[in-house]
Amino acid sequence: MRWLILTSSTGTGHDMRAESIRQWSRLVYGDTVEVRVVQVLESTHWLYKFGVGFYNCIQRYAPRFHHVYYNYLEVAAMHRHGRKILGRDLFTRLIQEWRPDRVISVHDQTNHGFLELARAALPDVKLRTVTYCTELSSGYGFSRHWTNPRVDGFIGATAEVCAAARAVGTPDDRVLLGGLLLRPAFFAPETEIEAATGAMARALKLDRAVFTLLLSTGSVGANNHLALLRQLADSGRKLQVIVLCSKNTAVRARVETFAAAHPALVIRTLGHTEEMPALTRLASAIVARPGTGATSEAILLGTPVIHNGIGGVMPQEMITVKYCREHGCSLFGSSPREIVGHVIRLMEEPAFADTLRANLRAARPPTHPEQIVRWIHDRT
Numbered sequence: 450m451r452w453l454i455l456t457s458s459t460g461t462g463h464d465m466r467a468e469s470i471r472q473w474s475r476l477v478y479g480d481t482v483e484v485r486v487v488q489v490l491e492s493t494h495w496l497y498k499f500g501v502g503f504y505n506c507i508q509r510y511a512p513r514f515h516h517v518y519y520n521y522l523e524v525a526a527m528h529r530h531g532r533k534i535l536g537r538d539l540f541t542r543l544i545q546e547w548r549p550d551r552v553i554s555v556h557d558q559t560n561h562g563f564l565e566l567a568r569a570a571l572p573d574v575k576l577r578t579v580t581y582c583t584e585l586s587s588g589y590g591f592s593r594h595w596t597n598p599r600v601d602g603f604i605g606a607t608a609e610v611c612a613a614a615r616a617v618g619t620p621d622d623r624v625l626l627g628g629l630l631l632r633p634a635f636f637a638p639e640t641e642i643e644a645a646t647g648a649m650a651r652a653l654k655l656d657r658a659v660f661t662l663l664l665s666t667g668s669v670g671a672n673n674h675l676a677l678l679r680q681l682a683d684s685g686r687k688l689q690v691i692v693l694c695s696k697n698t699a700v701r702a703r704v705e706t707f708a709a710a711h712p713a714l715v716i717r718t719l720g721h722t723e724e725m726p727a728l729t730r731l732a733s734a735i736v737a738r739p740g741t742g743a744t745s746e747a748i749l750l751g752t753p754v755i756h757n758g759i760g761g762v763m764p765q766e767m768i769t770v771k772y773c774r775e776h777g778c779s780l781f782g783s784s785p786r787e788i789v790g791h792v793i794r795l796m797e798e799p800a801f802a803d804t805l806r807a808n809l810r811a812a813r814p815p816t817h818p819e820q821i822v823r824w825i826h827d828r829t
Contacts, residue, residue, distance in 0.1 A: 450826070451483045453549035453567075455559040457490040459504045460765075462583050462742040464488070466555040469630050470581070473822045476633055482826065485547065489559055494536035497527075508738075513761025520764075523593060528558045531565035544570040551825055553579045554600075557592040564600065577601040577828040581630060581821065583741045585772035587613040590764035602828050604821055606630065606741070607772065607814055625824050628816030629745045634726045636818065642750075645727040653691065653717045655731070660796045661689040663732035663752075665743050666697070673759045673785065674704055677736065680785040682711045686793060689715040691728060696721055726750065733802070734795050736788055739766035739773075739781075748778065748813050753805040755791045758783040776812035778805060 452474065456467040464486075471484045490497040507515045528534055544552075544567050552567045554560045564578040579602040582595050586609045595610075596603070598618035604627040605611035611624050637645075650657050662681070666672040674692050681690065694701035701718050708716035722728070729735065729750045737743035739756040747754035756770055756779055773779035782788030795802045 450478075450481065450551070451485070451547065451549040452551040452553055452825070453544070453547060454484065454486045455489045455552065455554045455556060455563055456486060457488050457501055457556045457558065459490075459501050459556070460508060460740055460742075462740055463556045465632075465742050466581060466583055466630050469632050469818065470553065470555070470822065470825075472633050473818045474826075477819055477822050478826065485549070487543070489540065489563060490556075493534070493540055496535060508763065511760065512738075512763045512766070515761075515763040519590075519592075522558070526594070528562045529594070531562040531569065534562045534566065537562075537566055541566055541570045548574060549576065550574070551577050551579060551828070553581065553825060555581050555583065557582075557594040560594055560597045560600065564597065577825075579604065579825050579828065581627065582606060582610050582614070583630075584610055584765070584768055585741055585744070586610070586768040586775070588768055588771060590766070590768040590771075592765075602824065604824065606745070609772070625821070626814060626816060627821040627824070628814035628818070629749055630818050630821060631745060631749060633818070634723075635746065635749055637726065642726055642730055645724065646730040649724060649727040649731050655689050655691075655715070655717065657731070659687065659689050659715075660733045661691065661731060662792060663728060663735045664690060664692045665735055665737035666693045666695050672697075672700065673757060674700060675707060676759070676785045677788060678704065678707055678711075678714070678716065680789040681792070682714050684789055684793060686796060687713075688792075688796065690717070691732065692716060692718045693722070693728075694718055694720055734792060736782075736792075739769040741769055744769050744773065744779070748809050751806045751809045753780070753795060753802055753809070754778075755780045755782055755788055757788060759785065759788075773812070776808055778808040778812045780805075 454467045456463045458464055467486045474482045474484050490501055560580050578600045580600050581604045585607050596614045596617045602623050603614040603619050604625045611626050614624050664674050692704050704718050729746050729752050732752050734753045735747055736755045736757050780791040
């Protein structure tokens with residue numbers, strides 16, 4: 450069986466979900482399922498590739514401006530119909546040459562026209578189309594392009610998202626509450642995660658008895674690391690900070706220069722890493738943009754998360770904040786001072802931190818990624 454996953458590198462979460470499906474399918478079905486991941490927007494037409502880059506530029510430098518871009522995309526509906534998709538011949542050729550049995554969309558802009566083109570390209574194949582929606586809630590910020598009642602299966606991370614699919618006419622038997630789709634390492638036995646966490650602490654020469662803050666970043670490098678580090682240094686609190694820099698070597702160099710000038714603040718920098726389960730467990734708290742990726746990881750492993758709203762919050766991030774507020778499982782800061790204020794409260798009020806951890810566990814959907822890949826496999 451062949452599965453083709455349609456994604457795009459707008460932010461981090463879509464590609465991460467695509468890779469998670471790949472890894473889980475290999476774990477469950479071995480070589481009997483062949484998975485291919487395609488960044489379909491970037492590879493179909495230069496205009497779409499430009500749009501992806503523009504999206505990521507907004508995320509890095511002007512999150513508030515994304516409200517304009519988001520609402521334009523909602524109205525423009527550039528990928529709503531197959532006949533309007535630029536470069537559709539390239540995509541059709543891909544489908545005809547690779548002949549997938551499943552086409553799985555993990556991006557809001559690939560749930561309509563691209564699936565329509567896939568069906569038309571293989572009229573002789575019993576092709577099944579499936580959407581996995583990465584969002585945690587509905588409302589403003591939940592793209593109308595996520596839901597397509599003509600798909601053969603819709604998998605939502607939460608009950609709220611599944612309800613949105615049913616609201617547009619998706620039959621009940623085509624909707625699955627799939628829960629948080631993360632890589633298998635996040636679902637490893639507790640003993641394995643704890644062993645990896647201990648090894649990470651030793652490798653970074655960190656004391657697990659000391660409050661440890663993880664400053665996260667996505668693959669596109671959106672961060673406010675230096676502003677937060679200055680505020681932390683000014684607070685005079687004793688803590689350890691792990692700074693994720695992804696592939697941004699310039700930011701990493703500036704952070705390391707700052708660390709050398711502020712030896713009282715224990716700072717460790719990391720580039721791209723696959724050790725996120727260990728880092729998430731090692732952290733006493735995480736500061737991250739309100740994306741579904743880092744938030745889902747925090748929910749699954751029970752690590753308090755402070756959502757970074759510096760520069761504004763994008764529409765897609767607003768529904769993540771909404772979900773967490775409804776479940777009382779995160780904090781939010783719109784400035785370095787406010788974020789560090791939350792850090793200090795978590796340090797000084799252990800009972801408050803324990804409440805957040807309990808609420809994170811309660812917010813976790815009672816499902817497992819193995820159910821997702823089995824449901825995709827068994828679509829008839």
